[in-house]
Amino acid sequence: MHLTKIKDIKGFRIFKDFSWPENLDDFARFNLIYGLNGSGKTTLTSIFSDLEHRRPASASSLHFEFGDKMVDAKSPQTASIPPVRVFNRSFIEHAIFEDPAQRELAPVFYLGEDSVEKQKEISELRSQVETIVEDLKSLESQNSTKQKGFDKFCSEGASSIKNALTRPGGRFNNYNRPAFESRVEELLASSGTRLEETEREQLLGVAHAQLMKTVANVKLPSIKFMELTQRVELLLERSVTASVIEELRDNPKLGQWVQTGLNLHKHHFETDRCLFCNQSLPERRLDDLEAHFNEELNRFQEELDNQIQSVESSISAINDFELPAAGLLYQHLQADFEKSAGRWKSSKLSVVNFLNTLVSALKTKRENPFKRMELRDYLFAFSTAAKDSNWLLKTASIALDASQNIAAQFGLEVIERINNLIDEHNRHSSSFEQEVQAAMNRVADDMVLSALDEYQQYKDDLRQLDA
Numbered sequence: 118m119h120l121t122k123i124k125d126i127k128g129f130r131i132f133k134d135f136s137w138p139e140n141l142d143d144f145a146r147f148n149l150i151y152g153l154n155g156s157g158k159t160t161l162t163s164i165f166s167d168l169e170h171r172r173p174a175s176a177s178s179l180h181f182e183f184g185d186k187m188v189d190a191k192s193p194q195t196a197s198i199p200p201v202r203v204f205n206r207s208f209i210e211h212a213i214f215e216d217p218a219q220r221e222l223a224p225v226f227y228l229g230e231d232s233v234e235k236q237k238e239i240s241e242l243r244s245q246v247e248t249i250v251e252d253l254k255s256l257e258s259q260n261s262t263k264q265k266g267f268d269k270f271c272s273e274g275a276s277s278i279k280n281a282l283t284r285p286g287g288r289f290n291n292y293n294r295p296a297f298e299s300r301v302e303e304l305l306a307s308s309g310t311r312l313e314e315t316e317r318e319q320l321l322g323v324a325h326a327q328l329m330k331t332v333a334n335v336k337l338p339s340i341k342f343m344e345l346t347q348r349v350e351l352l353l354e355r356s357v358t359a360s361v362i363e364e365l366r367d368n369p370k371l372g373q374w375v376q377t378g379l380n381l382h383k384h385h386f387e388t389d390r391c392l393f394c395n396q397s398l399p400e401r402r403l404d405d406l407e408a409h410f411n412e413e414l415n416r417f418q419e420e421l422d423n424q425i426q427s428v429e430s431s432i433s434a435i436n437d438f439e440l441p442a443a444g445l446l447y448q449h450l451q452a453d454f455e456k457s458a459g460r461w462k463s464s465k466l467s468v469v470n471f472l473n474t475l476v477s478a479l480k481t482k483r484e485n486p487f488k489r490m491e492l493r494d495y496l497f498a499f500s501t502a503a504k505d506s507n508w509l510l511k512t513a514s515i516a517l518d519a520s521q522n523i524a525a526q527f528g529l530e531v532i533e534r535i536n537n538l539i540d541e542h543n544r545h546s547s548s549f550e551q552e553v554q555a556a557m558n559r560v561a562d563d564m565v566l567s568a569l570d571e572y573q574q575y576k577d578d579l580r581q582l583d584a
Contacts, residue, residue, distance in 0.1 A: 118199055120144050121182040126164070128177030131157045162205040168193055169201040260582040267575040271298055274568050281564065282324055282557050289557060300565050301572050312563040319449040323545075323556035331543040332445050334536045337529065338434035342471075345428070346492070349475050352421060353482050353490040414486055421483045425476055432472045435465060440535065446542045454538050460531040468529070 121143045126132035152158055167174055168181070171193045179190035183198055275297035282289035312320065440458050443451045474496055482490055545552050 118184050118186070119146070121184055123164075124180035124182050124187065126176055126179050129164070129175055129179065130160045131155070132160065132176070159205070162203055162207070164190070165201060166203045166205070166207065168198070169203050256582055260579065263575065263578050263582060267579060268294075270568075270571065270575060271301075274301075274565070274572075278561050278564050281321070282561060284325060284553075284557075287557065288554070289561065292561075297565070300562070301569065304562065304565055305569060305573065309562060309566045311566050312559070317560060317563060320556040320560050322448040324553055324560060326447050326449075326553065328549045329445070329447060329542070329546055331546050332441050332539050334539055335438075335440055335532060337532055338431065338438060340431050340435075345431075345475070348424065349428075349479060350492045352424060353478060353492055355417065356487055356489050417486055418483055421479050421486075425479045425483075428472050428476050428479070432469055432476070435468055435472070438465075441539070446538065447545055450538050450542055450545075454535065457531050457535045457538065461535065464529055464531055 122137045122141075123135075124137055126135040128134075150158060150161065164174065164176075164179065166172075168190060173192060173194075174190035176190070181188040181190060181198075186197075188198055271294045275292055275294045278297065279289055279292040282292070284290075440461060443454045443458065446454050475492075478490070478492060478496075482488075
């Protein structure tokens, strides 16, 4: 059995798509192949050499015919073929000049007295070369492993940033490894500061936020606390000049009851008999009562009533005052807003308590128009009854020192903080895209900064392996 023809050669050097022509004779016992340089003669000897050593062909397709038997050169190990021998330039270089340690012909033959010593020296050098070659292979393997680890590290770093910051139309949607490595090198050459966890979460909230509508600032009802407190103090300290009936002065409830009856007698019933007991009124009784409840007292009580109504209107305005919902603000502002809203709730309670105290003091004064009162005493008494030591300290401080900033005492400056947050929300809406982009860049840089040490370690290890 001998080689009949090369059925086809595809994808190997000059033979891109060769098929044995039908008009070409089969191989005979002796064959001469000739052609110009580069026509494929050496390539054919390489094909036969692979067949000789049962090496799988490098061609995409290569088939031999041995008589009526087809042999696939891609898997020659399993084929039953006759021995093949190739004598070409490669054989000469391999057989004559190859290292004798590879069991081929020795490259040099020594003659003379020093031949034995020279041969020993050569053997030792060859042993050293073998050791160096093995060490080099080990270093190449380590380098390959380290390079693969470095490549994986950079790819995963880029992927993490991409996954964290992807958003419709975002610049990080196609973030890749070259961009990651470039930014790492830039930050290695400069100083960068890592984000705190809370700051990072806030910026991520900004990066993934959707554009929101603006929100109107809030405005507290206009209450001049200092002027109001001073007016109430003056009213409590006033006393009405009248011909006082001690029994009515000392019993405020009785005095109110009698004053109501006197008004009925004067304006609704003209009679000299008591409307309650139907007895005749003593002579001058109505005159004495009118002297007690004179016009000055009536004007004073009307003034007290007006002040009470004014304070109660302020209480209603405070109770009706509402903050916007936290959900109307961007997510990164909501925590601060809710904290400030909680402070406002506490401040609101203090304000309402204080105003209710003023109303109670004024109502007590109306029942006791002839008695001088001090607001501080009433505040102490009322707050002690309420068992609210914190509120007691606030109201007592106001009563004792008229120079105190009442708004600050009640924590009303929190409204300014709330409006600042609303302003920040509105600014964010007006420059939304710039704010989002800045947040995304800062978060991306923080993620890159977290990888600097490991990145630098990989680079140092690779540099050392290459040295």
